[in-house]
Amino acid sequence: DTEVTQTPKHLVMGMTNKKSLKCEQHMGHRAMYWYKQKAKKPPELMFVYSYEKLSINESVPSRFSPECPNSSLLNLHLHALQPEDSALYLCASSPTGASYEQYFGPGTRLTVT
């Protein structure tokens, strides 16, 4: 089973709202990732968690706040977003690190109004 699940599938939020994106995997993977993807562009890495610890933050604005409650779950908390933050947000996992294959979830399509 190589499934990564993400909820919600779609999210529309205003610039003053607070919302969260959720990601879950049950493959026993110990590395999890958040990516942002704009139309016709490749995925852009935001955060990496390795063994439930934040190991990489690619200089992401503080209005994005990641959380890894346990080895199967990854959240992305959103607050005071801008319209330019509208994108497809992808979660991925891999057995330990990126030297291994990463498996992506279906993504959350976020629209900021």
Add this chain to the structure above:
Amino acid sequence: QKEVEQNSGPLSVPEGAIASLNCTYSDRVSQSFFWYRQYSGKSPELIMSIYSNGDKEDGRFTAQLNKASQYVSLLIRDSQPSDSATYLCAVTPYSSASKIIFGSGTRLSIRP
């Protein structure tokens, strides 16, 4: 120089022919190489990984790696209309084994 470079396409190939997708990378000591397929509006799907020089075959797909030339390619035999998608090359740089760097993708169109 971009870390991972791909021709953006579109690459148009007749049905049943071989589609050849190419990728070059700048970090000479990169260790891991991946090909992802992404349909419009969907998430990337891993189709091949390759770690050592040579060819790796999986069904209709063959990945080829040449570390001396810093070149990785993907061949799709007997191309089908369902292969029409964007193909993303991804590389793990030696400098940061915790992440992968994506190329900008090649759009492939299989014409019936």
